[in-house]
Amino acid sequence: MLGMSDMMHMASATLAQAGYPEAMSTPALAHYLFLSAVLFVIGIVGFVTRRNLIIMFLCTELMFQAAGLALIAFSRFHLHHTGQTFVIFVLTIAAAEAALALALVVLLFRKKDSLSGEEWREMQG
Amino acid sequence: MLATLATVDVKSYLPLGILIGMAVTFAVANVVMSKMIGPSRDGPSKGIAYESGMNPVGTARKRFNVRFYLIAMVFLLFDIEVIFLYPWATTFPNLEAGTSEGLVWLGRILFFLLTTIVAYLYGFRKGVFRFD
Amino acid sequence: MIERIGYLWPEIVLFIGACLTMVIGLSPNADMRKQTGLIAGVSLLIAAALGLATPAAPTWAILPGIMPFAKPLIALVGLLLLLVNIGSVDRDEEAAIAAGKPFNPLRVTGAEFYAFFLFSLMGAMLCATAGDLIWLFLALELTSLPTYVMVVLSGRGKKGFDRSQEAGVKYFFLGALGAGIFLYGFALLYGGTGTTQFVEIAQHFAAHGMNPIATVGLVLALVGVSFKIAAVPMHFYTADVYQGSSGGVAAFLAFVPKTAGMISILLLVSTVGWAAGQGSLPPAIESLLWALAVLTMTVGNVLALLQSSLKRMLAYSSIAHSGYMLVGVIAGPGDGSFVSSGIAAVLFYLLCYGVMSTGVFAVLASLERKSGGEAVEVESLDDIKGLCRSHPWLGWSMVICMLSLLGFPPILGFFGKVPLFTSALGAGHVVLVVILALNSAIAAFYYLRVVAGVMIDPESDSGVRDTGVPARVIAAVISGVLVLGLSVFGNVFMGSGEKAAEVRRFVGQSDEHDTDSVPLDEHSEAAEDEHHAVSH
Numbered sequence: 195m196l197g198m199s200d201m202m203h204m205a206s207a208t209l210a211q212a213g214y215p216e217a218m219s220t221p222a223l224a225h226y227l228f229l230s231a232v233l234f235v236i237g238i239v240g241f242v243t244r245r246n247l248i249i250m251f252l253c254t255e256l257m258f259q260a261a262g263l264a265l266i267a268f269s270r271f272h273l274h275h276t277g278q279t280f281v282i283f284v285l286t287i288a289a290a291e292a293a294l295a296l297a298l299v300v301l302l303f304r305k306k307d308s309l310s311g312e313e314w315r316e317m318q319g
Numbered sequence: 320m321l322a323t324l325a326t327v328d329v330k331s332y333l334p335l336g337i338l339i340g341m342a343v344t345f346a347v348a349n350v351v352m353s354k355m356i357g358p359s360r361d362g363p364s365k366g367i368a369y370e371s372g373m374n375p376v377g378t379a380r381k382r383f384n385v386r387f388y389l390i391a392m393v394f395l396l397f398d399i400e401v402i403f404l405y406p407w408a409t410t411f412p413n414l415e416a417g418t419s420e421g422l423v424w425l426g427r428i429l430f431f432l433l434t435t436i437v438a439y440l441y442g443f444r445k446g447v448f449r450f451d
Numbered sequence: 452m453i454e455r456i457g458y459l460w461p462e463i464v465l466f467i468g469a470c471l472t473m474v475i476g477l478s479p480n481a482d483m484r485k486q487t488g489l490i491a492g493v494s495l496l497i498a499a500a501l502g503l504a505t506p507a508a509p510t511w512a513i514l515p516g517i518m519p520f521a522k523p524l525i526a527l528v529g530l531l532l533l534l535v536n537i538g539s540v541d542r543d544e545e546a547a548i549a550a551g552k553p554f555n556p557l558r559v560t561g562a563e564f565y566a567f568f569l570f571s572l573m574g575a576m577l578c579a580t581a582g583d584l585i586w587l588f589l590a591l592e593l594t595s596l597p598t599y600v601m602v603v604l605s606g607r608g609k610k611g612f613d614r615s616q617e618a619g620v621k622y623f624f625l626g627a628l629g630a631g632i633f634l635y636g637f638a639l640l641y642g643g644t645g646t647t648q649f650v651e652i653a654q655h656f657a658a659h660g661m662n663p664i665a666t667v668g669l670v671l672a673l674v675g676v677s678f679k680i681a682a683v684p685m686h687f688y689t690a691d692v693y694q695g696s697s698g699g700v701a702a703f704l705a706f707v708p709k710t711a712g713m714i715s716i717l718l719l720v721s722t723v724g725w726a727a728g729q730g731s732l733p734p735a736i737e738s739l740l741w742a743l744a745v746l747t748m749t750v751g752n753v754l755a756l757l758q759s760s761l762k763r764m765l766a767y768s769s770i771a772h773s774g775y776m777l778v779g780v781i782a783g784p785g786d787g788s789f790v791s792s793g794i795a796a797v798l799f800y801l802l803c804y805g806v807m808s809t810g811v812f813a814v815l816a817s818l819e820r821k822s823g824g825e826a827v828e829v830e831s832l833d834d835i836k837g838l839c840r841s842h843p844w845l846g847w848s849m850v851i852c853m854l855s856l857l858g859f860p861p862i863l864g865f866f867g868k869v870p871l872f873t874s875a876l877g878a879g880h881v882v883l884v885v886i887l888a889l890n891s892a893i894a895a896f897y898y899l900r901v902v903a904g905v906m907i908d909p910e911s912d913s914g915v916r917d918t919g920v921p922a923r924v925i926a927a928v929i930s931g932v933l934v935l936g937l938s939v940f941g942n943v944f945m946g947s948g949e950k951a952a953e954v955r956r957f958v959g960q961s962d963e964h965d966t967d968s969v970p971l972d973e974h975s976e977a978a979e980d981e982h983h984a985v986s987h
Contacts, residue, residue: 227642230638234631234635237631238628238631238632241624241628247620247624250624251624251627254624254627254628254630254631257628257631257632257634257635258630258631258634260631260635261631261634261635261637261638262638264635264638264639264642265638265641265642267642268638268641268642268645271642272642272645274645276585276641276646276647277638277641277642279406279585280584280585280588280637280638280641280647282402282403282406283585283588283589284588284634285399285402286399286402286403287588287589287592287596287630289395289398289399290399290592290596291596291627291630292395293392293395294596294599294600294623295623295624295627296388296391297388298599298603298616298619298620298623300385300388301603301616301620302616302620305613305616311620311624385557434470437470437473437474440474441473441474441477441562444474444477444478444556445477445556445557446555446556446557
């Protein structure tokens with residue numbers, strides 16, 4: 195049985211023979227940054243436009259992961275590990291926020307039987 | 320950045336295309352082959368919801384006990400802890416032998432594990448591990 | 452890296468205290484549970500003492516003097532905040548247990564509350580210790596994550612709990628948005644400079660100037676962190692959150708995240724501008740901070756005028772105060788003397804604001820009224836009318852703290868505001884100073900309305916009474932006395948603020964020096980001196 199990495203390796207070797215030098219190597223830094231910027235913007239826009247608390251939380255999570263992607267890309271670009279170390283800590287914080295967010299969402303659901311942030315309108319200016 | 324994107328060598332995405340192609344083929348082949356080869360029987364027991372071999376009783380939208388949530392939180396704690404153990408474990412063998420460096424590193428990870436023990440102790444007193 | 456522990460003793464003490472409260476607070480023995488507040492207080496006292504003894508001028512810090520000032524400040528105001536918060540959680544549950552209800556660890560929240568209280572203060576201290584972006588990110592999150600839980604836990608009674616939950620959810624979600632924004636900023640800042648160490652970032656900027664990625668990163672980081680100080684584009688949560696949480700927790704939110712955020716902004720801004728040998732900040736950053744400051748002051752003050760709820764008014768006033776402090780950030784370090792250093796002004800203003808806002812919230816937390824059979828916190832100005840006659844200690848504390856917030860001449864807030872004016876004038880920001888003065892005049896309306904109501908108006912008949920927790924009254928009176936005392940002896944702290952505001956400058960660095968990896972964590976002072984030309 196061939197593992198996935200073996201297949202990737204074979205594909206890469208074949209392509210190299212076919213005249214695609216370093217075909218499996220990483221795309222340029224700009225690609226990663228573009229993707230991470232797109233993720234970040236999706237996160238912000240989603241956060242502002244949606245009212246479902248779980249979706250809103252996922253959007254903030256998307257922003258975190260966008261930052262993580264940028265960090266790893268930069269880490270590779272600068273050829274040192276600092277960015278990757280940063281990502282580990284980002285993941286930790288994201289997990290802590292997930293625990294909190296789920297607790298708050300469960301609270302809302304038990305009280306109002308709904309996931310919409312609009313249900314919370316106790317205080318007005 | 321857009322200018323860079325315009326000059327992208329599209330062919331370099333070929334491996335990605337191959338990968339996607341393999342994934343799709345695998346999924347479609349499975350469905351099609353089981354339709355073709357497998358025996359087709361129908362009955363009431365086949366129509367019921369799958370619940371790991373148990374009889375599905377009641378509605379799926381049943382409210383779960385909060386304890387499941389607490390267990391999930393404790394899982395998250397250990398889950399995240401492991402992330403930090405891996406980089407530590409890969410670095411530890413590369414430390415210079417015969418120096419006090421190793422002790423310092425051991426001290427650091429022990430302190431880190433100690434914080435987890437505090438969290439565990441807290442969970443224990445909070446009654447997370449009491450199943451009654 | 453291990454040498455850095457020498458700067459961390461206050462945080463370590465708070466950490467141990469938090470772990471102890473977390474475990475002891477869940478004891479089935481009620482007397483043990485009562486000790487949590489005491490443990491928190493003792494650890495804060497020790498942390499304050501250790502913080503004063505923090506060695507200054509480590510080579511990895513971009514603001515070398517800030518730790519011996521910020522740590523005791525956070526610990527001591529933390530003590531005051533602890534007094535306001537003692538007995539605010541679990542009050543009804545503990546009473547029920549004393550009356551014979553069986554103890555259920557899932558229903559008691561005192562352990563979490565005090566532990567999170569200490570963790571959050573520890574996070575604010577760690578912000579002052581931060582030497583790189585990763586550390587700063589973790590410290591900021593450590594400051595804010597516990598506060599979300601504290602807000603949710605702080606409600607009392609059914610209606611109070613509904614409100615505190617709503618406040619907690621709003622605070623959490625907007626906080627997570629802010630965190631995402633500044634994290635992305637940090638990532639870009641790292642990408643643009645190739646390092647996460649503040650000192651190396653500053654060296655990079657000094658040698659190569661700003662680049663677009665780093666500039667965008669810095670802008671995002673500042674906008675994201677401005678959530679913590681409740682500056683204008685990120686201020687929406689403030690009023691709802693302060694109104695929904697108990698008075699003690701609102702006081703906590705007004706001081707701790709603001710201090711952490713302000714210190715972070717100082718650290719981030721220190722990496723550009725004066726550190727790179729320029730008199731002022733780069734235009735993009737300066738115009739951003741300028742807009743933030745002006746909008747924050749004006750929106751805060753104008754909206755505060757329109758509020759009928761006292762807590763909402765204080766929330767908007769806290770927004771306005773953040774705007775005042777941003778003026779100091781824009782002014783920069785000047786020539787390093789107290790009158791010209793905006794950084795010293797910001798640090799001293801944090802001290803003033805911490806004491807006076809805690810005093811005002813402590814007065815509110817000490818009072819309650821009956822509403823539909825439940826005891827609820829006082830809400831509107833009508834409730835506290837004539838307080839000087841019905842509760843003279845609370846009333847006069849309120850008057851003193853309010854006048855101080857207004858910046859009334861012989862009282863503390865005035866001495867806090869003057870350095871902001873002088874430093875901004877010294878840096879040539881005349882328009883900014885005029886706007887600051889106009890805003891102080893607007894603020895006078897709503898502060899004086901409260902002062903007049905408390906002093907002159909006849910007593911209200913809404914049945915306002917003491918909550919029966921002496922610690923809160925004590926906190927209010929101590930704050931009032933501190934405001935008066937600091938008005939007289941504040942110059943002592945001005946001196947230490949001046950020392951804390953010392954900045955590093957990286958002028959005349961050649962490129963080859965910059966690319967060297969500087970052994971920041973080893974105490975090779977001689978090598979360091981070649982690299983860093985420290986001012987003063």
